[in-house]
Amino acid sequence: xxxxxxxTPSAPYVVEFGRGALDRSGELVRALGNATGxxxxxxxxxxxxxxxxxxxxxxxxxxxxxxxxxxxxxxxxGDGEPSKALRTVEAVCRQLVRVGADRSAIxxxxxxxxxxDVAGFVAASYLRGVRLVQVPTTLVALVDSAIGGKTGVxxxxxxxLIGAFYQPALVIADPVVxxxxxxxxxxxxLYEVVKYGVIGDRHLFEFxxxxxxxxxxxxxxxxxxxxxxxxxxxxxxxxxxxxxxxxREILNFGHTVGHALExxxxxxxxxxxxxxxxxxxxxxxxxxERRMLERSxxxxxxxxxxxxxxxxxxxxxxAARWIxxxxxxxxSRGGRLRLILPRRIGAVEGVxxxxxxxxxxxxxxxxxxxxx
Numbered sequence: 240x241x242x243x244x245x246x247t248p249s250a251p252y253v254v255e256f257g258r259g260a261l262d263r264s265g266e267l268v269r270a271l272g273n274a275t276g277x278x279x280x281x282x283x284x285x286x287x288x289x290x291x292x293x294x295x296x297x298x299x300x301x302x303x304x305x306x307x308x309x310x311x312x313x314x315x316x317g318d319g320e321p322s323k324a325l326r327t328v329e330a331v332c333r334q335l336v337r338v339g340a341d342r343s344a345i346x347x348x349x350x351x352x353x354x355x356d357v358a359g360f361v362a363a364s365y366l367r368g369v370r371l372v373q374v375p376t377t378l379v380a381l382v383d384s385a386i387g388g389k390t391g392v393x394x395x396x397x398x399x400l401i402g403a404f405y406q407p408a409l410v411i412a413d414p415v416v417x418x419x420x421x422x423x424x425x426x427x428x429l430y431e432v433v434k435y436g437v438i439g440d441r442h443l444f445e446f447x448x449x450x451x452x453x454x455x456x457x458x459x460x461x462x463x464x465x466x467x468x469x470x471x472x473x474x475x476x477x478x479x480x481x482x483x484x485x486x487r488e489i490l491n492f493g494h495t496v497g498h499a500l501e502x503x504x505x506x507x508x509x510x511x512x513x514x515x516x517x518x519x520x521x522x523x524x525x526x527x528e529r530r531m532l533e534r535s536x537x538x539x540x541x542x543x544x545x546x547x548x549x550x551x552x553x554x555x556x557x558a559a560r561w562i563x564x565x566x567x568x569x570x571s572r573g574g575r576l577r578l579i580l581p582r583r584i585g586a587v588e589g590v591x592x593x594x595x596x597x598x599x600x601x602x603x604x605x606x607x608x609x610x611x
Contacts, residue, residue, distance in 0.1 A: 359390030378428020427512030
């Protein structure tokens with residue numbers, strides 16, 4: 240098992256990565272120190288697959304220093320994007336009150352991005368902060384959202400507009416969980432993997448080009464090479480820029496258009512990674528049009544995104560419909576649109592004052608191509 244440090248200024252922690260990590264969850268959580276209680280936060284469908292394994296790991300066969308007196312309670316909520324809302328945060332917090340969680344409690348989030356983001360915001364807010372352990376069960380969460388402390392929920396006007404930076408005490412990343420992911424969910428995570436190649440790891444990008452069919456088929460050896468590489472890349476970025484004041488914004492490559500797509504379709508038309516896939520295609524094309532990026536490299540980025548599998552069709556919306564979600568993007572400054580665009584495969588940069596017209600025209604072309 241690999242231990243990957245995440246050296247954030249506010250709260251350093253580690254990602255314990257490897258096959259068998261899930262079975263060691265109880266041991267790893269106990270090592271965090273005494274807790275008055277452990278509380279599992281998950282969704283019904285994730286709990287059905289992995290809840291028993293997680294519970295089993297918290298049943299010590301002998302008296303263990305730091306073990307809690309009572310078996311962990313579980314709190315389940317929906318893991319679809321519509322559940323990523325303030326009403327869910329309130330419901331979970333009220334349940335924590337009812338089961339007696341205090342400031343020495345540890346919350347263990349078992350699930351994908353929605354569960355992790357909601358649980359993280361709950362942990363940051365409940366009693367002004369309790370310890371959190373992330374146990375990601377989707378590819379998106381394993382390589383991205385469970386690491387770095389960005390928590391939050393959505394508004395109708397945009398994604399992740401309410402939240403907090405709140406680092407977990409520990410991340411337990413076991414690739415065994417990927418075997419129960421439906422194919423579409425798994426492919427959704429691969430778009431985030433491609434993102435890491437474009438923003439800073441040309442060697443990873445080339446590996447994906449060479450092995451994409453095996454990766455889509457969940458080849459174990461390929462995944463065991465890819466996953467810790469992506470985790471380490473995320474850890475490096477957030478250690479240097481914990482609160483997204485500068486370098487961390489590169490992680491939003493593909494997300495400006497992607498988040499707008501999710502908001503415009505009311506978080507029902509796309510999985511997150513699929514929306515990011517379209518966002519990366521749009522960003523690569525825009526960079527080529529601005530002569531920041533060689534057209535051949537833009538074509539390589541788009542071709543790799545499309546090799547993952549079929550994307551849902553790009554919807555046609557009037558240009559005016561795009562303005563609100565684009566302006567709500569967290570990278571915008573004073574109402575001026577800012578996009579992360581590639582300069583080459585392996586390097587991206589933020590572009591200030593990006594004309595909204597260029598983005599909406601690109602959206603119109605992508606929609607027309609899909610309906611041709």
